[in-house]
Amino acid sequence: MTSLFTPPAGTYTSDPTFAHRKTQAVVTLTDHHGDPVQDREVTVRQLRHDFKFGCIGFELIDWVNGRSIDPEYDGALAEQWLGLFDTATLPFYWGTFEPDQGAPKTEALRRTAQWFADKGIRLKGHPLVWHTVCAPWLLEKSPAEAERLLRERIRREVSDFSGLIDTWDAINEVVIMPVFTAEDNAVTRIAHTKGRVEMMRIAFDEARTANPHATLLLNDFDMSTAYECLIEAALEAGITIDRLGLQSHMHQGPWGAEKTERVLERFSRYNIPIHFTETTILSGTPVPPGLSDLNDWQVTPDQWPSTEEGEEAQAQEVEAHYSRLFAHPAVEALTYWGLPDRNMWLNAPGGLIRRDGTPKPAYNRLRDLIRGQWWTPETTLRSDANGEVRFSGFLGDYELSVADTSTELQLRAAGEDHQQLTISGF
Amino acid sequence: MTSLFTPPAGTYTSDPTFAHRKTQAVVTLTDHHGDPVQDREVTVRQLRHDFKFGCIGFELIDWVNGRSIDPEYDGALAEQWLGLFDTATLPFYWGTFEPDQGAPKTEALRRTAQWFADKGIRLKGHPLVWHTVCAPWLLEKSPAEAERLLRERIRREVSDFSGLIDTWDAINEVVIMPVFTAEDNAVTRIAHTKGRVEMMRIAFDEARTANPHATLLLNDFDMSTAYECLIEAALEAGITIDRLGLQSHMHQGPWGAEKTERVLERFSRYNIPIHFTETTILSGTPVPPGLSDLNDWQVTPDQWPSTEEGEEAQAQEVEAHYSRLFAHPAVEALTYWGLPDRNMWLNAPGGLIRRDGTPKPAYNRLRDLIRGQWWTPETTLRSDANGEVRFSGFLGDYELSVADTSTELQLRAAGEDHQQLTISGF
Numbered sequence: 014m015t016s017l018f019t020p021p022a023g024t025y026t027s028d029p030t031f032a033h034r035k036t037q038a039v040v041t042l043t044d045h046h047g048d049p050v051q052d053r054e055v056t057v058r059q060l061r062h063d064f065k066f067g068c069i070g071f072e073l074i075d076w077v078n079g080r081s082i083d084p085e086y087d088g089a090l091a092e093q094w095l096g097l098f099d100t101a102t103l104p105f106y107w108g109t110f111e112p113d114q115g116a117p118k119t120e121a122l123r124r125t126a127q128w129f130a131d132k133g134i135r136l137k138g139h140p141l142v143w144h145t146v147c148a149p150w151l152l153e154k155s156p157a158e159a160e161r162l163l164r165e166r167i168r169r170e171v172s173d174f175s176g177l178i179d180t181w182d183a184i185n186e187v188v189i190m191p192v193f194t195a196e197d198n199a200v201t202r203i204a205h206t207k208g209r210v211e212m213m214r215i216a217f218d219e220a221r222t223a224n225p226h227a228t229l230l231l232n233d234f235d236m237s238t239a240y241e242c243l244i245e246a247a248l249e250a251g252i253t254i255d256r257l258g259l260q261s262h263m264h265q266g267p268w269g270a271e272k273t274e275r276v277l278e279r280f281s282r283y284n285i286p287i288h289f290t291e292t293t294i295l296s297g298t299p300v301p302p303g304l305s306d307l308n309d310w311q312v313t314p315d316q317w318p319s320t321e322e323g324e325e326a327q328a329q330e331v332e333a334h335y336s337r338l339f340a341h342p343a344v345e346a347l348t349y350w351g352l353p354d355r356n357m358w359l360n361a362p363g364g365l366i367r368r369d370g371t372p373k374p375a376y377n378r379l380r381d382l383i384r385g386q387w388w389t390p391e392t393t394l395r396s397d398a399n400g401e402v403r404f405s406g407f408l409g410d411y412e413l414s415v416a417d418t419s420t421e422l423q424l425r426a427a428g429e430d431h432q433q434l435t436i437s438g439f
Numbered sequence: 440m441t442s443l444f445t446p447p448a449g450t451y452t453s454d455p456t457f458a459h460r461k462t463q464a465v466v467t468l469t470d471h472h473g474d475p476v477q478d479r480e481v482t483v484r485q486l487r488h489d490f491k492f493g494c495i496g497f498e499l500i501d502w503v504n505g506r507s508i509d510p511e512y513d514g515a516l517a518e519q520w521l522g523l524f525d526t527a528t529l530p531f532y533w534g535t536f537e538p539d540q541g542a543p544k545t546e547a548l549r550r551t552a553q554w555f556a557d558k559g560i561r562l563k564g565h566p567l568v569w570h571t572v573c574a575p576w577l578l579e580k581s582p583a584e585a586e587r588l589l590r591e592r593i594r595r596e597v598s599d600f601s602g603l604i605d606t607w608d609a610i611n612e613v614v615i616m617p618v619f620t621a622e623d624n625a626v627t628r629i630a631h632t633k634g635r636v637e638m639m640r641i642a643f644d645e646a647r648t649a650n651p652h653a654t655l656l657l658n659d660f661d662m663s664t665a666y667e668c669l670i671e672a673a674l675e676a677g678i679t680i681d682r683l684g685l686q687s688h689m690h691q692g693p694w695g696a697e698k699t700e701r702v703l704e705r706f707s708r709y710n711i712p713i714h715f716t717e718t719t720i721l722s723g724t725p726v727p728p729g730l731s732d733l734n735d736w737q738v739t740p741d742q743w744p745s746t747e748e749g750e751e752a753q754a755q756e757v758e759a760h761y762s763r764l765f766a767h768p769a770v771e772a773l774t775y776w777g778l779p780d781r782n783m784w785l786n787a788p789g790g791l792i793r794r795d796g797t798p799k800p801a802y803n804r805l806r807d808l809i810r811g812q813w814w815t816p817e818t819t820l821r822s823d824a825n826g827e828v829r830f831s832g833f834l835g836d837y838e839l840s841v842a843d844t845s846t847e848l849q850l851r852a853a854g855e856d857h858q859q860l861t862i863s864g865f
Contacts, residue, residue, distance in 0.1 A: 243668040
């Protein structure tokens, strides 16, 4: 294996004007004969961002599968979800995905993924390997058998969802994987014996074999130097990390500008695009700083309310955090870890939708950004004698319509993007 | 390169009876004709432990080189040093070893090393690569030239001291090396570009080339999972870590049994013998826990006194810490970070000798252990008809004397150690 560590190309600089997210589109339209579509009205409509504004879609699985216990609430939630996000993370925790060996919930997940895909939502699976929520029945297997089953399960999920889900958190929280003591589990046992590098190799190799076109992430909550050392170990071992996953659960208080900038500076050095995979920002009291494992914070929803003051602070912090990350050229995704307060991890008031289904200020503030300030307004242009139209917009996917026909345009190059498009049926 | 990560052979268990440090020696003595030395009085005297009870020897450099500003104090200190320790760490910080390019303090260090060696003291050099106390003149060099000079300096020191100092902290504190921001320095610059693994490779490769028989350590203060990830990265990269260096400066309070046992459990997994390279236990008030870099704790000696209560607590903690590490089979060295309070790092009351030169209780307590409870008392035996003598003792180096002649015996095998020795001049 050859080391994949590359010297930093330079220091990335945040740009609050978002120039790296925008382009001047120069589009030449031709009909199906190859002739320019001259002097016609062309309507330009943004479909989604190039940047992935994501959220978990866990709460909609029951509803999509017709098993919702509160269909009215969930139906409204689905609308709220689609009103803000364009990328969904779906859960593949082994322990809940296959609670009984041999009976994985493939169909329920496939139906959910398809529901999102039909609405133009991009998808990610989370996670293929993790020590928490691990299948309990694995503990009865021999180490060799447990590893074989782990490898098999990675290949199975990645194959079964290929074409529908092609982005995966290949492995989660490797930093603590071999020394995790809160709960005995088969993955920690394997990691303890094989070491962290081999665990990463198992996850990436098996997933890559099952789907050579998959985008594979290494994901962790540990923002200390430990994660840097782990990344360097993986690169040294010749493991291709397609995207670097950074969690940013802020249950103990917002990161703020300084920590966020420092994290971005440290982790962008690897020249691997960064996904902020798990973001939570509270609208209530933070967890005390001393706690080392958030899972030890056991309270009921009533004990941890969303407050008016907290909601305003959350809205401000959500706006600041999204703005900081959208401004940094190394970041290409930001996934919020749960839209509603209902069913939220730890019963935290970390959603953007209250328990009663009404949006918090943060929801509206974020919508103003993602679908407002950072969104290219729908425009009608007129093509010139060469069939050319020009417009400025955010990088992303667009629909161009002429009369009753339309075609899709993908803008990926910041600065200026020249494209030739055929409008058929014309 | 092949990964050198090996699955843990099993869990090491601490043994408070120190059975792994002791042996039953069965020694057959022959004269220079090969005939058994029958029915003679044989005196057995332990010279030093197999375990390395070390201390820094920094404070004695001026005195050995005839430049002491308080020769009486330093002369007494040298006696106190030799009365307790058997292994010395000498300083090779580039910035102080070669403050002006081309004028390294090789001779002063060689004289000091020789002084220790003449007294049977084992030696270690510290450190070949570190970002702190780095040569300031390196900052003016180009990155390529700085790396060339770094490589050259490693080879120079290791070659110059070969045969006298054959154990080195090859590289120090790699975990934070590329992200160290307290002080601009050439080593951090190189590490930022090349990454941690390549820095380790530079240090180990150059030192190994200069002295293939050297014992090379990776050394760090970071006991978090970051150090585990770093070690796994090094092993993955095929870097042979001869010994694992763990610092244990306890300026913020004693580690205690639980942390120590957990550290031992986590770091003994790599099947690499462990050196506790830098231990400090205070006899005064600890530094507040919030401080992330101890170097930010700036006080005068008067502001940080050694107290009577603190000295008693220090003695207890020193005894407990040494006992825990001596009981663990993976540990083979423990170096105390400074015998006297005078000249101690941060002006901390962490010495075993007070500023006035008198020993603290911890000095006596430690002497009771190292040269008392854990020391094989001098014994006179009588050889049998086969020239055989038997005695129980701690692993280490011994002198066996018959009449006026003597020879050295090295006991390394715990349990039972059979040896044949020739007593010459007999």
